Amino acid sequence: MNARQRRGVLFLLTALALSVAVFVAVSSYVSQVESQVGPKVTVYEVSEPVDAYLPLGASNVRAKEVPRRWASPTAVTSLRELEGRRVGFQLAAGTVVTSDMLIPSTDLSPTEREIAINVDSVTGVAGRVRPGDRVDIIAVFADVPGLPKQARVLVRDVRIVSIGGQQTVTVDTESTVGTAKDVVPVTLALEPKNALSVTYAAAFAQEVRLVALPGDVGANRADEIDEFDAEDLGGRAVPEEAR
Missing domain, CATH: 3.90.1210.10 (Antifreeze-like/N-acetylneuraminic acid synthase C-terminal domain)
Structure with missing residues (x-):
């Protein structure tokens, strides 16, 4: 074997050794990454x-x-x-x-229906209610022709099913058009008749408000008032159509 051949063999052996070294280094790096990342x-x-x-x-x-x-x-x-x-x-x-x-799976009774309404930090008791809590629903009617301006209890002792995340919706009023408002959807469990009244109020009332209840509110609430308007303040309620 002449000198030129010996140099060629030496070059091949060197290249092979470098290849093995690179393979070992890459394999070690991959194994290290896999051990850090895990399954x-x-x-x-x-x-x-x-x-x-x-x-x-x-x-x-x-x-x-x-x-x-x-x-x-x-x-x-x-x-x-x-x-x-x-x-x-x-x-x-x-x-x-x-x-x-995920919204919890329904646990409605055969006579209950789910309905969602939007509330904000004020009408929704500032985030202090949770799924499973009980609330009263009060509507403030101020702009419905033929009805006196009044606050009215729509439903008592309503169970909250779920509370969604905050959303931004567009609200059109007489003074502003396309105003953005942050709201939170609250899903309620209601009897069918009450679901209709809450739906109506959500569409036409000036405001629909949740009222949080204590855990031991009890069933006897006969002394609580259901409506409030100008007459209760000593004034005179005038229907919109009479103005």
Whole structure:
């Protein structure tokens, strides 16, 4: 073997040694990364913007694998848990769905109906009510032709089913058009007749307000008044049509 051949063999051996060293280094780095990342878990994110109260399912969510240590403890890991479930606020595309976003499954009695109304920090008792709490619903009628201006108790002792996340809605009034307002949807369990009265008030009353109740409010509330208007202040209530 001449000198030129010996140099070629030496070059090949050097290249082989470098290749082995690079392979070992890369393998070590990958193993180190895998040991830091750990096993992966499947979570679900919305594949497109989802409006509040739209059902979730295979059409608008997709699976995504992430390291378990990076996933939220409340992340939903089964598509079955999402099928038909709803969230109370809008989700942007790519948002990972967690169990605390989902509206609880209904526990209505056969005679109850669910209805959602929007409240703000004032009409919704400043966030102090929670699912399962009981409230009275009071409506303030001020701009309905033919009705005196008055505050009226619509329903007593109503159970709150769920409370959604804050949303921004557009409110049109006589003085302003297109005013943005932050509201929170509150879902209530009501008898059908009461659901109609609350729906009417939500559409036509100047204000619908929740009144939080103590846990031991009791059933005997006969002494509480149901209506209040100008006559209760010593004035005279004048129907709108008489003006």
